[in-house]
Amino acid sequence: MRKVKRRHPFRGIISGLLLGVSFFLFSIIYGIVFLGDLTPWVMFGLGLLIGIAFIFVPAPWGRKPPPQPTVPPAPSASTGGAGASGA
Amino acid sequence: MRRLIVASGVTALLAPLTLFTLATTAMAQEMTGGCLLEARSFDAQGQQIDQGSLPSPAQGPFAPKGAQDNPFGVDYKGSVDFLFRTGTVVFQNNHWAIQVNGVPVLSGADDNPLDVDESGTVSVGSAIEVPGTIVGLVHVTGDLYGNNDANHCHADAWVYLVGDPVGSIPWDVAVGALALGLVGLIVTPYSTNWETDPNAGEELHSGPLPLG
Numbered sequence: 001m002r003k004v005k006r007r008h009p010f011r012g013i014i015s016g017l018l019l020g021v022s023f024f025l026f027s028i029i030y031g032i033v034f035l036g037d038l039t040p041w042v043m044f045g046l047g048l049l050i051g052i053a054f055i056f057v058p059a060p061w062g063r064k065p066p067p068q069p070t071v072p073p074a075p076s077a078s079t080g081g082a083g084a085s086g087a
Numbered sequence: 088m089r090r091l092i093v094a095s096g097v098t099a100l101l102a103p104l105t106l107f108t109l110a111t112t113a114m115a116q117e118m119t120g121g122c123l124l125e126a127r128s129f130d131a132q133g134q135q136i137d138q139g140s141l142p143s144p145a146q147g148p149f150a151p152k153g154a155q156d157n158p159f160g161v162d163y164k165g166s167v168d169f170l171f172r173t174g175t176v177v178f179q180n181n182h183w184a185i186q187v188n189g190v191p192v193l194s195g196a197d198d199n200p201l202d203v204d205e206s207g208t209v210s211v212g213s214a215i216e217v218p219g220t221i222v223g224l225v226h227v228t229g230d231l232y233g234n235n236d237a238n239h240c241h242a243d244a245w246v247y248l249v250g251d252p253v254g255s256i257p258w259d260v261a262v263g264a265l266a267l268g269l270v271g272l273i274v275t276p277y278s279t280n281w282e283t284d285p286n287a288g289e290e291l292h293s294g295p296l297p298l299g
Contacts, residue, residue, distance in 0.1 A: 007277040015271025018264040025261035028188070029252045031224035033155055033245075037188050051272065059276040066281050 001067060009055050016051015020044035116153030118142035120240035121174035122231065130162040136249060137161070141242060153244025160247050163211050163221045170206040173240060177203055178233025185229040187215075200233075211248070222252040 023043035026032070033039045118124060118141035127138040137160035139152020152159040161167060182196040192215060215221065229242040252258045 001281045001283060004280045004282050005277050006280065008275050011271055012275040015268045015275055018268035018271060022261045022265035022268055025257050025264070028223040028225060029255075029258055029261065031247065033224060033226075036155070037226035040188060047268065051268070051275070054272050054275040055277070057276040059278045 003066070007055055012051045012053075012055035013048075014051070015054065016048040018047075019050055020047030023047040116141060116244040118240065118242050120231075120238065121176070122240035122242070123172040123174070124169065124242060126159065126167055126169040128159065128161045128167045129165045130249075131164040136165065141244060153246070155245050158224060158245035158247040160249050161211055162250065163215075163248050166208050166210045168206075168208045170204065172204045173231070173233070173238075174203065176233070176238050177201075178231060178238055178240075180235060181231060181233035183229065183231040185227065187225050187227055189226075189228075217256060219254075219256040220250055221257060222248050222250040222255055223257070224248075 021044065023046060024040045027040045027043045032043070035042050123140065123142070125138075125140040128136045130136055137152065139159050141153060177200060178197075179200065180198045181200065182194070184194040185192055224245060224247050227242075227244055227246050231240045232238070
């Protein structure tokens, strides 16, 4: 068995860009300027970083433990024993 | 790996310091080069919203305006009555530009101004045309160069576009982008699957090694 991680980089980047645009606009609309006129751009970068970070986060749902290796059933000791006990 | 972690830590510590240093340079209003700007703003009904001057009350009749904690209020659908003076110097062959949050929005030139002052009334909506309205706090800077760039005036001020942001197009876009971004974050984390190796039991391409 091999472990395969399926990542979604484009989803993360697009989500980050959308969050960045949102943070950018909200910082202007509500006058959030803790870093002066750089604040909207910093907020945009923060949103983008969040999106990129989520590419490396494991999904909390659908986690599967590694399956147990299938062992072929051992031949039973009683197999064929009927004839031996016969009279 | 250790270098990467150390570099990330150092960057995380230095980046905010650098940003703060850069930001503090943009937190105060100013007007340099001996120029003077006086302005009154009005809403769409003609009611006065705000008034102020740059650079200081000693050089103008109005209180100083434009600091980050004391921005100049403007209505996007209203107008601004302004008077700009270049001191005692006529800025011949001049060119000027205005930036909002570092983004150029207006520029122009005048090769033969006749005097040292300029006045007028401008509507904000005609300067930055978007449907609906704009509300928020923006940093406005402007530069005027004249006499073959021998003279230069620089203006720097914070402007607050007054009004209710809810329902404005920037607010709608921000809410929409936030909703889509959050949905995107939900579907971004990676999933882990366990797969059987379809090529299990592989051997050397040149054949198995002889046993014994």
